[in-house]
Amino acid sequence: MDELRKFVAPELIFGPGALDSVGSYARQFAAEKVLLVTDEGVLGAGWAHKVATSLEKEGLTTEIYSNVSPNPRDHEVMAGAETFLKTGCDLMVAVGGGSPIDCAKGIGIVSSNEQHILEFEGVDRVSIPGPPLICVPTTAGSAADISQFSIICDSRRRIKIAIISKSVVPDLSLIDPGTTTTLTKALTAETGMDALVHAMEAYVSNASSPITDINAIKAVSLIREHLESALNHPLDMAHRSAMMLASLLAGLAFSNASLGLVHAMAHSLGGRFDLSHGESNAILLEPVVDFNFDHARERYGDLALAMGLEPFRDPQETRQALLETLTSFRKRVGITTRLSGLGISKEELPTLAGFAMTDPCIVTNPVMPTKKEIEEIYAKAF
Amino acid sequence: MPKHFKDPTEQNKLRKGIVGLGKSSLRKSYYPQLQKQIKELKLAKERAEENEKKFSLIFNSTSDGIILVDPDTGAIVLSNVTAQRMFGYLPEEMNQLHLDTLVSPREETPVMPGLILGNSSDKSILRGISMEANDKRTMVCDINASRVDIEGKTHILALVRDITDLATMEKEKEEIKAQLDQSRKMEAMGTLAGGIAHDFNNILSGIFGYSQLAQSHISNPEKAKTDIDQILKGAKKAADLIQQVLTFSRKSSHRKQVLPMFMVVGEALKLLRSSLPATIKIRDEIRSKALVMADPTNIHQVVINLCTNAHHAMGDTGGTLTVKLMEKSIPEQDPSVAPLSPGNYLELMVSDTGHGMDQQTLDRIFEPYFTTKKMGRGTGLGLALVHSIVEDHQGHIVTRSEPGKGTSFHVFIPVTEKAGAAPGKNPEEKSVSKGTERLLIVDDEPSLTRIAQTFFREQGYSVATANNGVQALERFKSDPHEFDLVVTDMTMPEMTGDLLATALLKLRPGLPIILCTGYSDNISKNRARSLGIKRYVEKPLQMTELGKTVRALLDGGES
Ligand SMILES: [Fe+2]
Numbered sequence: 001m002d003e004l005r006k007f008v009a010p011e012l013i014f015g016p017g018a019l020d021s022v023g024s025y026a027r028q029f030a031a032e033k034v035l036l037v038t039d040e041g042v043l044g045a046g047w048a049h050k051v052a053t054s055l056e057k058e059g060l061t062t063e064i065y066s067n068v069s070p071n072p073r074d075h076e077v078m079a080g081a082e083t084f085l086k087t088g089c090d091l092m093v094a095v096g097g098g099s100p101i102d103c104a105k106g107i108g109i110v111s112s113n114e115q116h117i118l119e120f121e122g123v124d125r126v127s128i129p130g131p132p133l134i135c136v137p138t139t140a141g142s143a144a145d146i147s148q149f150s151i152i153c154d155s156r157r158r159i160k161i162a163i164i165s166k167s168v169v170p171d172l173s174l175i176d177p178g179t180t181t182t183l184t185k186a187l188t189a190e191t192g193m194d195a196l197v198h199a200m201e202a203y204v205s206n207a208s209s210p211i212t213d214i215n216a217i218k219a220v221s222l223i224r225e226h227l228e229s230a231l232n233h234p235l236d237m238a239h240r241s242a243m244m245l246a247s248l249l250a251g252l253a254f255s256n257a258s259l260g261l262v263h264a265m266a267h268s269l270g271g272r273f274d275l276s277h278g279e280s281n282a283i284l285l286e287p288v289v290d291f292n293f294d295h296a297r298e299r300y301g302d303l304a305l306a307m308g309l310e311p312f313r314d315p316q317e318t319r320q321a322l323l324e325t326l327t328s329f330r331k332r333v334g335i336t337t338r339l340s341g342l343g344i345s346k347e348e349l350p351t352l353a354g355f356a357m358t359d360p361c362i363v364t365n366p367v368m369p370t371k372k373e374i375e376e377i378y379a380k381a382f
Numbered sequence: 383m384p385k386h387f388k389d390p391t392e393q394n395k396l397r398k399g400i401v402g403l404g405k406s407s408l409r410k411s412y413y414p415q416l417q418k419q420i421k422e423l424k425l426a427k428e429r430a431e432e433n434e435k436k437f438s439l440i441f442n443s444t445s446d447g448i449i450l451v452d453p454d455t456g457a458i459v460l461s462n463v464t465a466q467r468m469f470g471y472l473p474e475e476m477n478q479l480h481l482d483t484l485v486s487p488r489e490e491t492p493v494m495p496g497l498i499l500g501n502s503s504d505k506s507i508l509r510g511i512s513m514e515a516n517d518k519r520t521m522v523c524d525i526n527a528s529r530v531d532i533e534g535k536t537h538i539l540a541l542v543r544d545i546t547d548l549a550t551m552e553k554e555k556e557e558i559k560a561q562l563d564q565s566r567k568m569e570a571m572g573t574l575a576g577g578i579a580h581d582f583n584n585i586l587s588g589i590f591g592y593s594q595l596a597q598s599h600i601s602n603p604e605k606a607k608t609d610i611d612q613i614l615k616g617a618k619k620a621a622d623l624i625q626q627v628l629t630f631s632r633k634s635s636h637r638k639q640v641l642p643m644f645m646v647v648g649e650a651l652k653l654l655r656s657s658l659p660a661t662i663k664i665r666d667e668i669r670s671k672a673l674v675m676a677d678p679t680n681i682h683q684v685v686i687n688l689c690t691n692a693h694h695a696m697g698d699t700g701g702t703l704t705v706k707l708m709e710k711s712i713p714e715q716d717p718s719v720a721p722l723s724p725g726n727y728l729e730l731m732v733s734d735t736g737h738g739m740d741q742q743t744l745d746r747i748f749e750p751y752f753t754t755k756k757m758g759r760g761t762g763l764g765l766a767l768v769h770s771i772v773e774d775h776q777g778h779i780v781t782r783s784e785p786g787k788g789t790s791f792h793v794f795i796p797v798t799e800k801a802g803a804a805p806g807k808n809p810e811e812k813s814v815s816k817g818t819e820r821l822l823i824v825d826d827e828p829s830l831t832r833i834a835q836t837f838f839r840e841q842g843y844s845v846a847t848a849n850n851g852v853q854a855l856e857r858f859k860s861d862p863h864e865f866d867l868v869v870t871d872m873t874m875p876e877m878t879g880d881l882l883a884t885a886l887l888k889l890r891p892g893l894p895i896i897l898c899t900g901y902s903d904n905i906s907k908n909r910a911r912s913l914g915i916k917r918y919v920e921k922p923l924q925m926t927e928l929g930k931t932v933r934a935l936l937d938g939g940e941s
Pocket residue numbers: 142194198263277
């Protein structure tokens with residue numbers, strides 16, 4: 001504890017039915033017109049309309065912006081900001097997974113600073129906060145409704161940029177586990193695996209702290225206990241709630257301790273090939289743990305316990321057991337694809353490794369890998 | 383906390399940013415205040431832009447060119463569209479120029495030093511500066527400069543007004559006026575010449591006539607003498623006329639001196655009393671003895687001419703002639719005496735109860751030979767001469783007249799503050815006029831005898847005075863050797879100066895006598911000589927001159 005640490009988090013409302021209070025909360029912000037940022041999937045599931053109804057019940061008018069891809073693009077953010085300013089909105093409500101929420105964060109800072117979204121790349125680059133943002137997450141994984149991160153695709157360079165600033169931490173997160181009941185099996189698995197990687201990377205992060213640790217460890221055990229059940233019993237609210245809580249705790253951890261090499265490599269992949277973020281994470285987790293293990297043996301030991309393993313005396317036995325457990329867990333939740341199966345050629349690896357080297361997530365990895373090492377890790381995921 | 387991080391620089395910096403306190407960022411709770419501030423800033427910016435627009439519109443639509451100049455270098459810092467058009471430069475060209483490049487090389491006034499203002503004044507004006515445009519076209523401009531502080535530095539704001547057209551118009555106007563003046567002068571000259579010719583013709587006709595009569599009467603000496611007297615009278619008239627013409631043409635009087643004007647007026651009145659008909663009652667009010675700077679002969683002429691004019695206005699039926707002399711203080715800008723500057727004046731008023739004049743006549747009475755009189759009655763130069771003399775004395779005449787009621791002339795001559803060159807105060811003069819002899823001074827004007835008495839006593843003489851000829855003669859009879867010299871006035875009631883002199887010389891032949899004659903006294907030098915009068919001086923008297931004459935005469939000098 002040799003440095004000053006901050007811990008940022010939005011105001012949280014957690015529990016079934018949290019979504020229904022969106023209208024009254026929005027009214028408390030003295031807002032009149034709301035930009036509702038969402039995507040087609042969430043619109044289809046009906047959650048966005050439910051939110052809009054709640055808002056309109058409180059006398060607010062809504063403008064829906066749903067032109068958001070799974071990996072939100074810079075131009076989608078700029079168009080959203082234009083809509084926000086043109087229609088005279090004074091509040092934003094983001095409904096959905098990581099994509100609409102990250103997009104809404106971007107729209108907010110663009111409209112208040114009147115700058116291009118790419119100008120905010122990096123840490124602490126936002127001078128004027130955006131308008132108030134209320135999040136209604138509909139996945140249990142991204143925790144974008146909690147974090148001070150916004151990940152946006154630079155469509156020209158084909159990479160994902162990270163905007164890290166407490167200005168993008170939402171004002172309020174209405175976490176309603178009920179919204180996850182409509183998730184597909186694949187999405188439940190992928191977002192669940194994203195949450196697991198969040199927790200594990202935050203725990204081994206060289207910027208971890210006691211406050212983030214406690215959240216990370218708890219998240220790992222909750223995911224181990226409930227992800228499979230949530231997949232098998234999608235309407236069982238106990239499992240859905242546990243997964244939603246796990247996502248929240250992992251989010252609190254990684255938002256304040258940051259992430260590591262898995263995310264750096266996944267962002268590189270996602271930027272170039274528009275892949276599912278959770279799936280990429282799941283595929284890369286095991287080789288990265290293998291690479292990192294010796295640089296954070298104790299930490300990985302704790303994580304192994306959280307994954308339900310017995311303690312071993314020999315760290316190498318722990319490594320072996322942890323890797324086997326992660327592999328079988330991944331397979332059990334139904335993620336069996338390899339990078340080769342996603343249509344990626346090995347010739348791309350140097351480029352991907354190069355971009356991973358520049359991702360901000362890499363700096364909190366327990367060890368700084370060389371570019372060659374990153375290429376080797378990618379190779380293991382083939 | 384695990385720290386396996388190897389590369390400390392870039393990565394460490396980034397890590398510190400991520401986990402750090404994020405002090406450069408603000409939480410969203412600041413949004414409303416910031417939005418408000420941003421809105422206000424935007425509004426202020428819009429307002430400033432609007433003001434700027436307004437200012438620039440005004441700045442560029444003035445009729446004067448506006449140029450902002452650095453007083454240290456003379457460089458043009460800013461200029462408006464009017465100035466740029468006036469001088470034919472593009473804005474960016476204009477702002478690289480030096481003010482001096484806009485001034486015509488032929489202009490002699492140094493413009494920059496003229497505009498750099500002293501501490502005492504914030505404004506300066508340069509008029510009629512010749513300036514030059516880009517195409518070498520020259521203009522005449524007035525430059526109004528004022529000092530302005532902009533961004534903590536003093537600048538000169540020059541307003542340049544092109545007055546080329548105005549100056550041309552002014553010049554043309556002046557030329558027309560000069561032409562008009564010239565033709566008016568020519569007209570006046572014509573009138574003058576005509577008038578003089580007319581007068582001379584009259585005189586000459588008389589001379590011719592009487593000469594022919596004298597020829598035919600040559601055998602009858604009595605008759606011939608009467609004719610010759612008339613011829614002489616005519617010649618004298620001609621001489622007077624010439625004198626008047628000369629006075630009129632030779633305006634600058636070379637004999638201006640500190641003059642007690644009341645004495646000259648008194649002298650003139652005395653003469654008038656004896657020459658005006660009895661039907662004219664003369665009232666005089668001499669209320670001031672103030673001194674003026676004037677030529678005594680000229681002032682005498684003024685009084686005589688004005689009074690003669692009054693006489694003619696009243697005609698032989700008569701009336702009252704009033705002559706007043708009083709002091710008048712002219713306050714700041716008195717429109718009734720417009721051209722006079724404020725100060726103290728001596729006002730000579732001559733009024734009559736005659737036929738008066740209408741405005742049309744009044745406007746022209748000072749023109750030479752403009753006369754309403756019958757030809758031959760006056761010379762026609764009288765009032766013109768008065769006007770010319772008064773002007774020459776920095777004075778002014780106001781005329782008031784009403785047909786049927788009479789006319790009054792008010793002559794204003796500035797009072798001189800200088801006390802009269804006190805007689806004998808000059809050491810040089812003292813030495814030439816000092817003496818211990820006994821003098822008798824005779825004049826019917828007591829103030830004059832008093833002045834002379836004081837003056838000669840100061841010179842060391844013993845002085846007695848008499849105020850008429852009879853009284854003087856009585857005194858002289860009692861002891862003809864009481865006095866070494868007698869000074870007597872010519873025009874006196876009861877006994878005139880020449881008669882007194884004759885009587886005195888009978889009692890004591892060879893007595894040095896000085897006769898003082900007025901301007902129009904009808905006695906010539908030769909006649910005085912023939913009477914045995916040694917010297918004769920013209921009035922008004924100048925004491926130093928008189929002193930010198932007395933001394934010279936006593937010392938046995940002859941003239
Ligand atoms: Fe993630």
